[in-house]
Amino acid sequence: MKNKLKYLTKISLNKKIKTKWFVIANVCLLLLIVGLVNADSIIKFFGGDFNKVTDILVIDNTNQTVYDDIETYYSEYSKYVEDMSKTEISLYEDTIDKAKEEVKEKDSILLVINEDENNFINAEIIVNKDVDPIISQLISTSLNTVKTNIALKHYNISESMLSTIDMPVTVEKTSLDESKSTDEMMDLVMGVAFPIMILPFFMLTMFLVQMIGAEINEEKTTRGMEIIISNVSPRVHFFSKLIASNLFVLIQGALLFIDVAIALIVRVFVGSGSLSNIAGDVDISSIIKSLSETGFMDNLIYIIPITLILMILTFIAYSLVAGILASMTTNMEDYQQVQTPIIIISLVGYYLSMMAAMFDGSIIIRILSYVPFISALLAPALLVLGQIGIIDILIALVILIGTIYILFKYGLRIYKVGILNYSSNGLWKKMFKAVKEK
Amino acid sequence: MLKVENVSKYYGTLKAVDNLSFEVNDGEIFGLLGLNGAGKTTTFRMIMCLIDDYTGNITLDGKKIDYTVTDKIGFLTEERSLLTKMTVIEQVKFYAVLKGMKEEEIEKKLDYWLDRFGVSEYKNKKIKELSKGNQQKIQFICAIIHEPKLLILDEPFSGLDPINVELFKSIILEFKEKGTSIIFSSHRMEHVELFCEKLVVLVKGKSVLSGYLRDIKEEYKKKNVIVCGNIDKKKIESLDGVINVLKEKDEYIIKIKDNSYVPKLFKEISKYDNITKFVVEDASLNEIFIEKVGEAYEK
Incomplete structure (x- = not known):
């Protein structure tokens, strides 16, 4: 069964990666990112x-x-x-x-x-x-x-x-709460840099949800599912989809990172030769200097790993939900409909994280940062702003892991029934029954 | 040998399969017949381990069906179960690896079977680019490439021209000769009659007819008398023991209650001077099927 899991995962991943469209999409993405980062040089190159x-x-x-x-x-x-x-x-x-x-x-x-x-x-x-x-x-x-x-x-x-x-009047700011950031630069980070950093996460979540839905529905509509499930258990099949889709988004995420690195190298060697004015009038070196002074750069040592862990776990949670929903639907059109709530939840997380700075001290925003699916977007934003601490992040992590466990335990029961179900009659009844049955 | 013993399966309150029992010996072709919704697909799904919440026992060579046993089963579904975006080689490899085969072994066998079915040139074509008949050939190759111990064929001749039907028949018979147990399901009774030594007819999940085909035909007393010549249809119909008389082209098919009425009928037919044919035949499986299924529905 281990070999079959490995094989199914490989096939599933190859279906996405070893296609001309994956290559074309990534070449386009690379060109787009290089173009955006070097927009000023490109505009000048074409004259005027x-x-x-x-x-x-x-x-x-x-x-x-x-x-x-x-x-x-x-x-x-x-x-x-x-x-x-x-x-x-x-x-x-x-x-x-x-x-x-x-x-x-x-x-x-x-x-x-x-x-x-x-x-x-x-x-x-x-x-x-x-x-x-x-x-x-x-x-x-x-x-x-x-x-x-x-x-x-x-x-x-x-x-x-x-x-x-x-000479301007000297105003010194002192915060008694050490975790609280006092620098205005933080607002700039939240306003400019953070949305750019979390946009790929949002984008990859959409890829993930779409990929699982499309694959499961393809196997269901062609009835290939019957042959597959007669050779591997639904659990192995579900695992293979989860692993393949999460590997895919990680690979795609790494490619995006490489695209940005290439774009910056192009800027240094071919373009204007400067990274400091990449964000227009924003002086990046002065931002970094100010952030270092506030201790933010030191905090990145734990903020980055925590954010990555939260993101990876959130990808797993999204893929579980997407897989369960895809197993319940009978074609891609139905799946497009049921996936809408997932997209809305993800969008809510995205906008809340961008607006987090506006609601300093809000209890509801703090509670929302614990909520799985949006915690990966909101919790790091609040942590950067100093509105929550490491304990809150740990709470969000524990809740997320618990949610993944519940989704896997009960979702697998739905998946097992759903993947071989071709009728939408009494669908929810069947699914609730599946959850109750051991 | 496949052994299905007292198997029942419920969907909610609906009894999809009701206390079904049959055996398929090695090298035997078994017909699983029934109208749409009779319980055939559910039975196949239980044999294929797709459904496990049933009562009763299903064993292959004495071993309860699980994922180690399903590797030895080949399944040709009624609908196309191919992943249309894959190429032929990718598709066959995909299903064969899931059956536990090694990739090198698959390639060798695939070349043989593609050649045998005359579709070698489609090896690297996508499934969706193939005709319905060629897709059926690929599906069939997927079902047999691992040389299964049990082969389940659900409407195997769907979408095939007569020449390819003959090709499929010969390959099915080859597998039978090799000792493969074969379950055959079709709505075309002439195919079932041609292949199956044994069969079971399902109505609403319950077996209404089962056993060896020759025994079933023997037990079914009604006979058909085929007569060629000019006869008085109404007069023959009025004879004792005659159920009905049908005219098909230049022949009359006289259905009689049983063999005992043959001498009397022969005597009557002899009175006509232009008779060129008088043959007594067993009823066709199609007739038996219609009658048995009809009776079961009336009950």
């Missing part, structure tokens, strides 16, 4: 006005000749956005009318700096159609800095005195 340099023509009508200062500050500030907007600032020494003509012709920006009655500067920006908000912001910031410098001179304020005035 990314190298267009916008001229900023400055007419300095002040007596203090502030152009040099403005040029210095603007050049300094624009370094940070040179990927997005390339500009060249220069002093325009001809008339304003000629400058306007150049603005029209070359789509340049004309900055006219004047002096008011208090010897402070004001400015006018003249553009042909519109001005890039980033450039506009850089010009404003540069002008403000110059104005501040003028003011410093005007009121005899030293730079050190100004920096003391500008």
Whole structure:
């Protein structure tokens, strides 16, 4: 029987993996992930006005000749956005009318700096159609800095005195509960990183549920089930489906992980060469630094294994339910209907884990984190946020293992009756009867 | 030898099989007959270990049927039980490995059987690409490749042309010669009559007729007299002992109550001067089946 279990598992797994569609789907996934991670490089590769340099023509009508200062500050500030907007600032020494003509012709920006009655500067920006908000912001910031410098001179304020005035009030945060995270970065992790991390889990759960349903129904509708079950017990058959489907999602999960690694390598060697700006304006290195300071990175040593264990056990629980439901249905259409509650439960877990940060201290959310099927999504999220502790995770684990045991014990009875049942008449009655019988 | 002893199976309050007993000796072909829903499939399922909550005993060579015994049984189901997305070689290997065969051994035997059935070119084709008849051949190969001790054939000729029916018949007889016990189920009584030495007829799960075919026919007293020539149908029908007279093409089939009425009928038929044929035959299994099943339903 052991050999037959191994063989059935191998056949079941090969049916999914040794197919051209598995290869095609994974190649598409790889391309998609590489594309997403390297989206900026790809967009630039296909060309566009990314190298267009916008001229900023400055007419300095002040007596203090502030152009040099403005040029210095603007050049300094624009370094940070040179990927997005390339500009060249220069002093325009001809008339304003000629400058306007150049603005029209070359789509340049004309900055006219004047002096008011208090010897402070004001400015006018003249553009042909519109001005890039980033450039506009850089010009404003540069002008403000110059104005501040003028003011410093005007009121005899030293730079050190100004920096003391500008310095923000120091606010220290102290949490008496050590497990409680206090860093704002955690919100960022929950808002951006966590949904990305749990999305594959959600996706794999759907694969798992679909795979078991499709296989069992194929064997039932073709009556191949009768031949199979005449040679192996329903228990062996059920086990083989569980093992094969869980191995499949683990392999698929590993492939997703490899896809991401390849995408990052491509980014380093072929793309922009930087991982730090992968999430747009989010500075990953500063997030990691902040998380390290809060002790979050140290906690990952147990958060990652616990999350993985919860996920694997949850996969097993989902596959058990999917197998039981598939055995009760007589065709794939019926199965599509009965699997809807599984998908909804999984979706609830997904959304709750994303919204977990919004319900700090909620008792119902804490209780829901113990509930099997959604605990794998919700409990790690709450643990990361510091809303629950390791004890709560252990409770969730124990409940999940108990659920798997009950599902296996009673589910097998249903499975045994269900896989050879081809009629939907009195289905629930038959299943309840099967559960009661030993 | 397969031995089914006092087997009963209930589905809720419905008695699907009622105290059924029969034996199939080695090298014997046994007919399991009945209308749809008579209990044949349930009986097959019990023999195949698909149902275990029944009363009574089922043994093969003295051993109670379990998963070690089912490896020795070949089962050809009435419906196609092939996994249509698999290729022929994958399908046969799949079922044969489940029967305990080694993959190398399967490949050798598969080539022989594919050649024998004239379907070698389909070895790497998917099952769903094959015609109904070729699918039936593959299903049959799956049932016999491990050379079973007991072979269950449920409507084996379904979807086959006459030439392939003959091929199937010859292979079934080869297995019989080799000593395989065969259970044969079909609604085509001429096939059952041709193959089966012994049979059981089920009505509502209960055996209404069982035993050796020759004994059954002997016990069934009604005979058919086949007459060729111009006779007065109404006059013959009015004779004592004549049940009815049917005309089929250029022959008359006169059904009589038993052999004792033959001399009197012969005397009457002799009066007609254009008679070219007068043959007394046993009733066909089909007639016996219809009558016995009909009687059981009336009860």
